Amino acid sequence: MSLFRRRFLQLLMGAATVPALVGRSSSAETQRQVRVATGLLAMWQSTAWLGAEAGIFGNRQIEMSLTGVAIGGPQAAAGLIRGDYEFAHTGVLPVAEEVLKGNDIVILATPTTEFPNQFIMTRREIAELAGLAGKRVGVLSETGQTSVATRIAIEKAGAVATYAPLVRFDRIYAALAAGEIDAGVLPVDLRFVGANRYGWNAFPVYEFGTPSIFAGTRKLIASDRELVMNVMRGFVETIHLFKTRPDIVVPLLARYLNIEDRKVAADLYAFHLPVFQKSPRPSLGGLQNIRDVLVTKYATAASLTEADIADASFIEQLESEGFIDRLYRDGR
Template sequence: MTRRQVLEALMAAGGLTGAERLGLAGVALAQKHERFKLVYASATSGGPLWLAQEKRRFQAHGLDPELVFISGTTAVVQSTVSGESPISYAAAPATLAAAIAGTDLVFIAGGVNTLVYDLVVHPSIARPEDLKGKAIGVTRFGASSDFSIRLVLERKWGLHPDKDVTIRQMGDNRGIVSGLQAGIIQAAPLTTDARLKAEKLGFKTLVDLGSLGIDYQHTAPFSTRDFIKKHEDTVRRFLKAFVEGIHLFRTDKAGALAVLAKYAKTNDAELLEAYYKDYADVFPKVPYPTLGGIQVILDDLAKKNPEARKFKPEDFVDVRFVRELEASGYIDRLYRGA
């Protein structure tokens, strides 16, 4: 009897916990791991990937990805197009821009399907309309922070960016917080860690942009159509591990906090708790990309690139693998056993 057959017999015999069953399944597949580089650009929203890696969910499905962080989605896109990272995870706008330019990139699932910034303001600002005439800081023009605040200003508050308010490029979150202190800017969309720092300095959160009900494809896993065509089973197994990572992130807080501590490189309990609170519910159980959120990005890209108007969101998604997992009951079973 082979090692795999022994393990399968042990699982079939019962008396093992769910964790032991998963562990044995991972060992059973150990000799068949497929190695590849998995590049990601999000330092805060990669929780499902990190948990899938640390809890050996990828390995349980015969994969052995090397997770590599690269700052900036453009570099991640280049890595994917070149084939260096056949499956990647990063912000959607740059991915869509590259697809419109002629690459065959396509989203294979959703990730964070909403805005993830808090608008932090000077204490004197009490309402969105008080932003008129003020300066708002973003990391860089064209970055997610810039896109997000412009979207909210126009769609929700009727304020024209660069006319009713001034948008200032501050370099990074540290520069934004310094700008708030110096009075160079009076407001800024900030992620969790920077928001906490600003609040400790006396600034306040005016609104969670994600609470405004705007569909937005913030981050998502993607690949090329060529790779998917040639390696369908790899993509299928990746997505099984990915949905398991989402499940673990949503249901195993202690495990999620431990993984966040490792990948965010911090032991700050307050920060980790805030990270978890901000992200625990943003990953959909069934991770379809948001077509409405992709359309929002296409509309924005069309302002500078008219080619974007020729496309519809469906041109940039391949959801058949997520649909398979949903239809098979695989995802439902994960949560029923939680």
């Protein structure tokens, strides 16, 4: 067992309650209200919620509320554009498609690197993706990034399946457990649970080489850049908390993800720890894959650039100011 792992378990098991961060603001008069949505209920889209629960955004006079959780990537992007909320955790594909439609949405950060965080889970007797021919597969939506990547993976295996949009991972899990579907896409936490409990087979989904993202709008940037800058400071501080304080983070995320088994929560934290980036500068190395998917619907997708869909200036400013380096100074 590594030194980090031993220390992590000591911190976790010794934490009877989740400590509150010091200095949480109690002044409602000066708080700026900010609404956020998430496409998925997943650890890699938990940064806004975690920062709000831990008091990080409150310390910055931001009252952050999650007004839509696990509503689907396309829905999160569409709601952001409508003005239902100011920020959203979603995928690159919904953002790129909305930009190609002429809508206002922009990527501000990529909290993690790209990693296999979702899996096509099949019943025990279906040992390969080709076995899904003519079968029913549970997905989140018809057009979201995860759902499109799932369909592509199955089609590459030579199978033509039917797809049931079930909106949430927990519904996909329940439907697969009940035998209502033959397979379904699930996040890494439910991948381990399903394999252990039901003997399901797991096949990783690779989402175009682009990670999950955190987005806002150019309109908000133009009208209140300091608010966006302050949110991004809190966002980076929350990633620092995630990477350095498992005693606080693991109990919170176990509650957020409804994980009752503390060992499962600890293992999931350890799995995600290395993929969260200290500096979440927008990184879209797989953009060509996004272009290839969208060009059949939008001819202008062929010339889509990172600058069209992302604004790295906020993270770049935090880097140049030394803000991020100071957070991690002296091994904290």
